[in-house]
Amino acid sequence: MSYFDTSSPPAKRIPVTLLTGFLGSGKTTLLNQLVQQPSMSRALVIINEFGEIGLDHELFSASTDGEQIELSNGCICCSIRTDLAQTLTNAVWRFAREGKRQFDRLIIETTGLADPAPIVHTLMSETRVARHYALDGIVTVVDAANGSTTLDRHEEALRQAAMADLLLITKQDVASKDQLDALRQRLSAINPSAPLQLLDHGHIEADALLGLGPEDMEARNDDIQRWLGEAASQRAAPHAPTLSPNALFASVGKAEVRAGQMPTAPSPDLNRHDDHIRAHCFVFEHPIKAARLEAWLSLVTSLMGHDMLRIKGMLDIEGRDRPLVIHGVQHLFHPPVELEAWPGGERFSRLVFITRDIPRETLEMTLGDFLNS
Numbered sequence: 001m002s003y004f005d006t007s008s009p010p011a012k013r014i015p016v017t018l019l020t021g022f023l024g025s026g027k028t029t030l031l032n033q034l035v036q037q038p039s040m041s042r043a044l045v046i047i048n049e050f051g052e053i054g055l056d057h058e059l060f061s062a063s064t065d066g067e068q069i070e071l072s073n074g075c076i077c078c079s080i081r082t083d084l085a086q087t088l089t090n091a092v093w094r095f096a097r098e099g100k101r102q103f104d105r106l107i108i109e110t111t112g113l114a115d116p117a118p119i120v121h122t123l124m125s126e127t128r129v130a131r132h133y134a135l136d137g138i139v140t141v142v143d144a145a146n147g148s149t150t151l152d153r154h155e156e157a158l159r160q161a162a163m164a165d166l167l168l169i170t171k172q173d174v175a176s177k178d179q180l181d182a183l184r185q186r187l188s189a190i191n192p193s194a195p196l197q198l199l200d201h202g203h204i205e206a207d208a209l210l211g212l213g214p215e216d217m218e219a220r221n222d223d224i225q226r227w228l229g230e231a232a233s234q235r236a237a238p239h240a241p242t243l244s245p246n247a248l249f250a251s252v253g254k255a256e257v258r259a260g261q262m263p264t265a266p267s268p269d270l271n272r273h274d275d276h277i278r279a280h281c282f283v284f285e286h287p288i289k290a291a292r293l294e295a296w297l298s299l300v301t302s303l304m305g306h307d308m309l310r311i312k313g314m315l316d317i318e319g320r321d322r323p324l325v326i327h328g329v330q331h332l333f334h335p336p337v338e339l340e341a342w343p344g345g346e347r348f349s350r351l352v353f354i355t356r357d358i359p360r361e362t363l364e365m366t367l368g369d370f371l372n373s
């Protein structure tokens with residue numbers, strides 16, 4: 001499949017929101033609030049539990065119209081992926097009346113210990129699932145009081161934060177201001193492209209969680225900038241290391257950019273526990289040759305896919321007038337989306353990578369080699 005081929009846009013599929021977050025972070029509390037809202041009235045909810053007792057199932061007050069299914073005795077990220085695929089495939093006819101599907105949106109609440117990646121793979125690469133469903137966004141809930149400790153101790157929590165399209169911080173009422181500030185900074189360093197929002201006992205407009213992928217932003221050009229992250233809206237400083245006459249490189253953290261400083265790597269202190277996870281932003285001033293970038297993406301994602309947590313980009317491709325938006329999770333890419341116009345009239349390519357244990361230099365050198373070959 002070409003990363004840049006927009007000739008046959010996919011048929012409209014059921015958008016899926018993956019709701020993740022560590023144990024006790026507040027996922028079910030949020031779901032309980034969400035399903036009361038009108039925009040969720042035709043949502044099907046799948047709750048994955050770990051262990052034999054379906055506690056969440058009992059705590060969850062089902063919406064009046066929405067439906068829910070419980071998957072238990074395992075975690076969808078590992079042992080019951082096949083169950084998930086089967087459940088999703090069956091749901092299309094199981095929740096239908098007179099040949100009409102009764103839901104038009106799906107929310108999957110994962111267990112607190114789930115790595116989102118295998119679930120995303122099931123959604124995007126299992127043919128029978130991908131035919132009906134499309135990932136809309138990954139929403140990760142982080143507890144303000146325990147979040148930092150959890151990120152220190154649990155790789156799963158780090159991956160959940162790194163892969164998110166939206167980060168929601170819960171329990172601010174029981175956290176100190178210092179705890180909250182430190183967590184915000186840390187999350188921004190781990191995943192500069194995900195907006196952060198505070199949640200009070202799960203209260204939030206459901207719409208804030210929907211349409212997080214580029215497809216829905218086509219009509220809202222300004223949101224693309226947010227989707228890519230503030231980091232990606234910054235052109236590299238004039239003296240930033242140069243890849244080639246055509247390419248400038250920057251690796252920036254949201255905090256630094258917000259403060260209006262020069263783009264630099266996040267400070268070691270901020271990232272001391274998260275050394276493995278890094279966000280890298282590449283900025284290119286001149287049009288890119290599609291075949292070369294595609295060959296490079298294909299190589300790096302096949303060699304390092306597991307550690308290439310997210311890839312987002314808005315590209316100026318040679319021969320195209322409009323911006324092309326790409327969006328990948330590990331080695332899987334959503335169909336590319338062509339936007340009507342360049343946001344803010346600024347025509348240049350931005351690529352953001354959130355990686356685990358992939359040094360900036362590796363990306364920088366190989367990308368430079370491919371683009372200049």
Ligand SMILES: Nc1nc2c(ncn2[C@@H]2O[C@H](COP(=O)(O)OP(=O)(O)OP(=O)(O)O)[C@@H](O)[C@H]2O)c(=O)[nH]1
Pocket residue numbers: 021022023024025026027028029030056111112170171172173174199200201202
């Ligand atoms: N103080 C406070 N408590 C909250 C908030 N949000 C959730 N909680 C509480 O945190 C506890 C855990 O919330 P849940 O919604 O069950 O968390 P969960 O992520 O679904 O938990 P698991 O199913 O174990 O992964 C519950 O007692 C909630 O009432 C909040 O904003 N403030």
